[in-house]
Amino acid sequence: MATHSFVSCSSLVALVFLLISKGICGSTFTFKNRCDHMVWPGILSSAASTPLDSTGFELSPGESRSFQASPGWSGRFWGRTGCTFDENGQGSCATGDCGSNQMSCNGAGATPPATLAEFTIGSASGSNSLDFYDVSLVDGYNLPMAVEASGGTGACGTTGCVTDLNRMCPAELRAGDGQACKSACEAFGNPEYCCSGSFGSPDTCHPSVYSEMFKSACPRSYSYAYDDATSTFTCTGADYTIIFCPGSTSQKSSTDAPGTTANGSSVIPKAPKPEDDPNGSSWLPSFTIGGSSRRISNNALTLTLISFIVFYFLQL
The missing domain is CATH 2.60.110.10 (Thaumatin)
Incomplete structure (x- = not known):
């Protein structure tokens, strides 16, 4: 019985790892x-x-x-x-x-x-x-x-x-x-093209x-x-x-x-x-x-699975 429980728990841990490994790896x-x-x-x-x-x-x-x-x-x-x-x-x-x-x-x-x-x-x-x-x-x-x-x-x-x-x-x-x-900033260097100086905010810098x-x-x-x-x-x-x-x-x-x-x-x-x-x-x-x-993209799912594992151990 103990061996069966250990195998079951190991399988659950492996499942959780596979589900979240995408987020861990980048x-x-x-x-x-x-x-x-x-x-x-x-x-x-x-x-x-x-x-x-x-x-x-x-x-x-x-x-x-x-x-x-x-x-x-x-x-x-x-x-x-x-x-x-x-x-x-x-x-x-x-x-x-x-x-x-x-x-x-x-x-x-x-x-x-x-x-x-x-x-x-x-x-x-x-x-x-x-x-x-x-x-x-x-x-x-x-x-x-x-x-x-x-x-x-x-x-x-x-x-x-x-x-x-x-x-x-x-x-x-x-x-x-x-x-x-080139961009206009690179070509001319004007602050209004570069969004710099007095043009350094979304309110003052507009498309050229x-x-x-x-x-x-x-x-x-x-x-x-x-x-x-x-x-x-x-x-x-x-x-x-x-x-x-x-x-x-x-x-x-x-x-x-x-x-x-x-x-x-x-x-x-x-x-x-x-x-x-x-x-x-x-x-x-x-x-x-x-x-x-x-990333972890499925936080809710991950927490649910972890909670399930904890609950499973408590029932052993």
Whole structure:
């Protein structure tokens, strides 16, 4: 009888572990290159986060590579283009270069202009159970990019910028012989474009004609510093795929669920309205303090199972 009870209890413990292990392990990031050219992804982890297994690598057309992020991780990803590295791994890139003179960025961020995917993965305990993520054009644009969430719960929308902004970039914003498009802040440095100085608040900093152009082309991407309401997305317990050159500029109705087209290309739906955001209209990720939210996604279920185990032991 004692052996039977021990086996039963062990099985219950194993079940609980399996149910919550997703939250304990964090998220998996998978990078996919659907461009017709090489991309060199760069990775920057926040100061308070455990670094991923790489800070920069080579990704051939059609290739993918995955990394595991711990709960509470925050940071950003981008794609570098036009890179030349010698046999010792030293060199530089035409766009998105991180200035390390190496394939690995080693804690350095992207040199603007660069399309950025930004994440804050929730913690493994407590009430901070949400991931926050966005694709940002605040530092300009160099590559089409999409972010897809899988296996999560909540409003896990697909986001990104799949339009080739380099083709429509105004002459005054062009960079790298047309290989990238600067932000107005980077191009002109004016406080009203940079949301700095007396323009450093949501009340005083408003979209410029340039950020509105970016927003029109990529309605779910950050177009300027306070573009939170239609640009920040949340999910719980998900893994994420970062796709370079998703291959489709089609847009579905905001009433449709995000997904893929018939040929498997990513679909970026229209921007949601501010009232559709259940978490409010403002979230600014901190990549210096590693502010985060997320995971155990099913707290109620976990507590119920633990209570059941305690009750089971009391009946022995």
